[in-house]
Amino acid sequence: MRDEDKNTALLDWYDIHARNLPWREPPGAAIQPDPYRVWLSEVMLQQTTVAAVKSYFERFTMLWPGVTDLAAAEDAHVMGEWAGLGYYARARNLLKCARVVAHDLNGRFPDSEEALLLLPGIGPYTAAAIASIAFDRPATVMDGNVERVMARLFAVETPLPAAKPKLKALAGRLTPRVRPGDYAQAVMDLGATICTPRNPACGLCPLRDPCQARAQGIAADLPKKTPRKPKPTRQGIVYLARRDDGAWLLETRPDKGLLGGMLGWPGSDWAETAPQETPPMEARWHDPGAEVRHTFTHFHLRLSLRLAHVPQDARPERGQFLPLARFRPSDLPTVMRKAFDFASKVAMLD
Template sequence: MPVECREKIVDEPKPGAIAGALLAHYDTHARNLSWRVSPSDRRAGVRPDPYRVWLSEVMLQQTTVAAVTGYFERFTSRWPNVEALAAAPDADVLAAWAGLGYYARARNLIACARAIATDHQGRFPDTEAGLRALPGIGDYTAAAVAAIAFDRPSAVVDANVERVTARLFAIETPLPAARIQIRACVSDITPAARPGDFAQAMMDLGATICTPRSPSCLLCPLAQHCAARGAGIAESLPVKPPKKARPQRIGTAWWIEQDGRVLLIQRPGSGILGGMRALPDDGWSARSDGNAQPPVTGQWQRIDAAVAHVFTHFSLGLALALYRGPQIDKVAIENLNGAVWWPVEEIAEAGLPTLFAKAAAIAIQHR
């Protein structure tokens, strides 16, 4: 094992002992997930579908299993393979993604599906290098798909695996600097046989036993190998840097309703909530507040309610104003990108991102 791992352990366990203990536990306690092939099915010769593995890994980035499950099932029911997803209109995919957050993932999903369908005859590359060359696939996703779908001995490191490994080897270097060492350790203990199951077993261990708070060390199949447990410091690892305060931004969304239809626009393809249908707003961003200027002149009623929403790098307080007249003609809105009059009764089908879905709900209460 490399120095980075070896120097942390007095009685160094063999990598094979770690993998063997964890895989034995996984064979009995693996989570039943919609996108996963169970250990018993794997032994019976069932192979994971690379499309389902890839789709689940993209959805699970910074999102919980509980939040992803329903989306995954709806996506795979509507688009059962990568060719079907590649042929889907952007607006349909973005609408189906609405509420899952981190919308750049959806745009990358579309681009990647089309690259696979067009340039790879609908087949996923079976190596990390080949997968990394696809749009929107980074190191983690490439490693996960390579290991789980193709049994490549790749070092798969998500947040759960990061935590398990930091504790297993008592890595006290703070994140993110520790990630090079963590990845080296994961690479060392990943077995040549069943690397996909091993990766999923590590994820399960972090999700169910080696949890951020109050890890269940007495239930852990790797307890006897864990240096942090032996030192009594398991719960303090991994060491994380202090969180930076998010800047607070303010903006306004505009509800324009006429004849039972509300005006929606399409946000620019890049940037926050890119390509999504939304209510018109006043140009707020991560760097600045909105300008409070409505998209059309007329009578406006400001609602005494606001939507609080947290993005990765900032928080937003979104106020809401309702248009009260006069009637708007087509010329007044022709400069609004993708403007469409949407039936209010069908607003749930518009695929609004969570921020604007909350704003719409408030507006409907005050119509």
């Protein structure tokens, strides 16, 4: 089957089976996709599932309908609304990018990959996705779904990540000049719904006839992946202090590093060796003998808890007390919220 025929088959399938997503215009719609919504969704979707992103996207676009609205938002408000979505550097770059577009580009996103790549937080995938979907440029969009479809369609047995250049070249060869935005979304939808990692539904696939992996009976085995090294485990301590009036001792983490710019509990560094006690103030710290566990991309984390009730006139050396009326547990990143959930159940902090 010629490449043009593959594209036609895929687009015909997409016209009928396109997923209904809050940031997407349906195929054939007369409305041009909003670059702001495309950009926002693509940043949120980086290493995050569609199911997890939907509610965040809807809340963000309700609070900040356009890029100038987001650019004018307070950092703490945006970081709080992002809490729980993970990979918090994305939220910091989201604000940086919005402010560049709003202040330096008159609120308009550029329409080429090259210009988009100059914006904060936009890498090759996101630039290609925005150029293709929002501006209908023939850009090659590569994510895990596209890699999987290409690996199977052409029976590429080289393991990832070594296979990435070849898979991108194959995807680029297939990217059409007509409806490239719909095509990019069609390939991603195909990988998400039909050409899935496990148990691909080959019988329903519009590309089943030209698929070389299906013909060889190896579709479910592709793409191959180089085995990952085991994740190390790091340890740390977090200190949860509650004042007599109900205020909690919190701090904003440094902009750089994990959970950068997020609200959290004062604590120790995270290391593979046992941490040293570094309390943020003098108090009768209680060790409940509990820890919270969380897994990041590159390591597992185990945080021991220290709890304390402190008087109204307590003066911390680090952090500041946030009045109960202004404290929203939902503003905490997931690992910090796990610590709060435990502490809030302990009788001494009721």
